Amino acid sequence: MEDKTIISKVAVFGTGTVGQTIARELVTQGYEVTIGTRNVKDSMSKTEPDNWGNQPVFKLMAEFEELKLETFEDAKVDKQLIVLAVSGSYAMEVLELAGQLPESLVVLDVTNPLDFSKGFPPSLFTDSTFSLAEKIQAKYPNIHIVKSLNTMTNAIMVNPESRTDAGNVFVCGNNADAKERVTLILKSFGWQESAILDLGDLTGARGMEMMMPMWIRLFQVRGNANFNWKIVE
Numbered sequence: 001m002e003d004k005t006i007i008s009k010v011a012v013f014g015t016g017t018v019g020q021t022i023a024r025e026l027v028t029q030g031y032e033v034t035i036g037t038r039n040v041k042d043s044m045s046k047t048e049p050d051n052w053g054n055q056p057v058f059k060l061m062a063e064f065e066e067l068k069l070e071t072f073e074d075a076k077v078d079k080q081l082i083v084l085a086v087s088g089s090y091a092m093e094v095l096e097l098a099g100q101l102p103e104s105l106v107v108l109d110v111t112n113p114l115d116f117s118k119g120f121p122p123s124l125f126t127d128s129t130f131s132l133a134e135k136i137q138a139k140y141p142n143i144h145i146v147k148s149l150n151t152m153t154n155a156i157m158v159n160p161e162s163r164t165d166a167g168n169v170f171v172c173g174n175n176a177d178a179k180e181r182v183t184l185i186l187k188s189f190g191w192q193e194s195a196i197l198d199l200g201d202l203t204g205a206r207g208m209e210m211m212m213p214m215w216i217r218l219f220q221v222r223g224n225a226n227f228n229w230k231i232v233e
């Protein structure tokens with residue numbers, strides 16, 4: 001019988017800084033990783049850092065020869081987990097580009113529903129009654145969305161041990177097995193059991209996504225992204 005907790009093949013949807021950071025960590029740990037993108041040639045031809053100074057994906061590909069870069073549709077084939085790390089505005093579009101998703105696929109949703117159409121700071125294009133994660137789940141009832149890691153900057157996501165106290169990471173989703181699998185990934189990133197806060201079913205994503213306006217305000221006044229949430233009693 002298949003051990004449902006074991007994940008070895010992962011598609012990371014997203015060539016941005018989050019996709020690259022998570023793909024780098026997973027491939028370093030020995031996972032079979034394929035990064036998903038709209039157009040492989042276009043992504044590989046980008047040679048300049050983006051507006052935030054993040055390195056183009058070709059540099060990461062050059063560093064790890066075992067890492068693959070494929071279209072979203074090809075990248076998802078034979079994978080046990082998809083990490084959804086694309087711009088929140090295009091998350092639905094990206095999943096459509098990916099085509100039919102296998103039954104019971106686990107999707108770790110790291111996105112934030114940020115609307116940059118009026119500049120910075122962005123607003124949210126969702127509201128307190130319906131998160132982006134729930135919107136995705138509603139459209140794809142046969143897969144298991146697990147929301148996590150969206151409340152912190154990418155450097156902390158995969159390296160909480162770089163600080164004495166990294167704070168908390170939240171996780172929520174409707175399927176217990178899927179949450180367990182994602183929790184194992186979080187632990188492999190270095191998150192202690194006591195730091196992982198299970199917020200219950202996927203409605204927990206409303207609060208996780210609504211933390212972003214406050215996160216962005218903190219980013220503005222502090223002048224850096226090097227901080228995280230910590231729940232104290």
Ligand SMILES: NC(=O)c1ccc[n+]([C@@H]2O[C@H](COP(=O)([O-])OP(=O)(O)OC[C@H]3O[C@@H](n4cnc5c(N)ncnc54)[C@H](OP(=O)(O)O)[C@@H]3O)[C@@H](O)[C@H]2O)c1
Pocket residue numbers: 013014015016017018019036037038039043085086087088090093094110111112113114149150151152153154155
């Ligand atoms: N930056 C952080 O530290 C951080 C922390 C927590 C959560 N997040 C969230 O994580 C997600 C990824 O953030 P990011 O900064 O790494 O990257 P991003 O710039 O928000 O997204 C990059 C990805 O979005 C895709 N994309 C962009 N425009 C598209 C379009 N018109 N149609 C389809 N796909 C499009 C790109 O596809 P191509 O590969 O084809 O170009 C790329 O893979 C976001 O939802 C963000 O809010 C970010």
